[in-house]
Amino acid sequence: MIDIKSLSKSYKDFLVLDDINLDIKDGEFVSILGSFGCGKTTLMKIIGGLIDDYQGIVKVNGVDPIEILKKRKIGFCFQKANLLPWKNVIKNISLPLELNGYKKSLNKSTKLLKMVELESIALKNIWEISGGTQQLVSILRSLALDPSILLLDEPFSSIDEISRGKLHSKLIRMHQKTKQTIIMITHSVDEAVFLSDKIIVLTKNPAKIKKIIKINFPKRSETIKNNKNYISYVKKIRTLLRG
Ligand SMILES: Nc1ncnc2c1ncn2[C@@H]1O[C@H](COP(=O)(O)OP(=O)(O)OP(=O)(O)O)[C@@H](O)[C@H]1O
Numbered sequence: 269m270i271d272i273k274s275l276s277k278s279y280k281d282f283l284v285l286d287d288i289n290l291d292i293k294d295g296e297f298v299s300i301l302g303s304f305g306c307g308k309t310t311l312m313k314i315i316g317g318l319i320d321d322y323q324g325i326v327k328v329n330g331v332d333p334i335e336i337l338k339k340r341k342i343g344f345c346f347q348k349a350n351l352l353p354w355k356n357v358i359k360n361i362s363l364p365l366e367l368n369g370y371k372k373s374l375n376k377s378t379k380l381l382k383m384v385e386l387e388s389i390a391l392k393n394i395w396e397i398s399g400g401t402q403q404l405v406s407i408l409r410s411l412a413l414d415p416s417i418l419l420l421d422e423p424f425s426s427i428d429e430i431s432r433g434k435l436h437s438k439l440i441r442m443h444q445k446t447k448q449t450i451i452m453i454t455h456s457v458d459e460a461v462f463l464s465d466k467i468i469v470l471t472k473n474p475a476k477i478k479k480i481i482k483i484n485f486p487k488r489s490e491t492i493k494n495n496k497n498y499i500s501y502v503k504k505i506r507t508l509l510r511g
């Protein structure tokens with residue numbers, strides 16, 4: 269689905285990404301970890317077709333990412349929810365559908381809210397729901413047009429640990445239903461191990477792939493966090509990040 273060969277990217281003469289080779293399969297949940305400023309967002313923007321001046325080959329479903337972006341088959345969600353405060357929850361989710369002339373936009377948005385058991389907040393104003401829920405609404409909005417890839421740039425970074433846990437469960441349920449390819453940037457090793465099929469650890473100055481770790485245990489529930497395997501993955505990745 270996503271195929272990256274010898275990708276390098278510089279901003280002027282500052283080399284940020286150096287010889288990145290990566291292969292992401294359809295439906296995989298992949299997390300990107302690396303220290304601040306190493307180039308994670310740059311890599312994500314290239315995959316999403318938002319940056320097109322780079323060296324190397326990047327293909328999404330066999331074509332240039334820009335083609336996928338034009339067809340609106342890529343959903344983005346960034347650190348801040350960026351919802352429109354003058355529209356309620358359901359209308360925020362419907363927005364991309366309305367902008368694309370979709371007729372039954374409210375039906376579709378209601379389905380999305382139901383998927384994460386949040387139909388009760390449909391008519392709430394944005395300022396009435398918590399920051400974490402806003403983030404989830406923003407993810408639902410990015411799903412409105414059924415993108416085949418969802419790009420999440422630190423979506424839960426400003427959310428407390430308990431609420432995060434709840435959002436993780438909802439995200440897992442969502443992923444099991446939609447089976448999209450999800451690429452998520454995070455600074456939380458726990459979050460990455462809990463959610464991902466595969467974790468990519470980047471180095472810094474420039475960013476190269478330090479290691480790709482496959483997470484091999486069945487889809488996640490909170491109890492897995494006491495599992496020996498889980499703990500050893502977390503330890504291993506923390507060590508990699510420190511080294
Ligand atoms: N448009 C730009 N022009 C010049 N330099 C840039 C630009 N965007 C990013 N950079 C630089 O490239 C490097 C990588 O930035 P990027 O945002 O990709 O890192 P990141 O890993 O996402 O960081 P963070 O963890 O802080 O979000 C940084 O040094 C940043 O200052």
Ligand SMILES: [Mg+2]
Pocket residue numbers: 308309310421
């Ligand atoms: Mg970033």
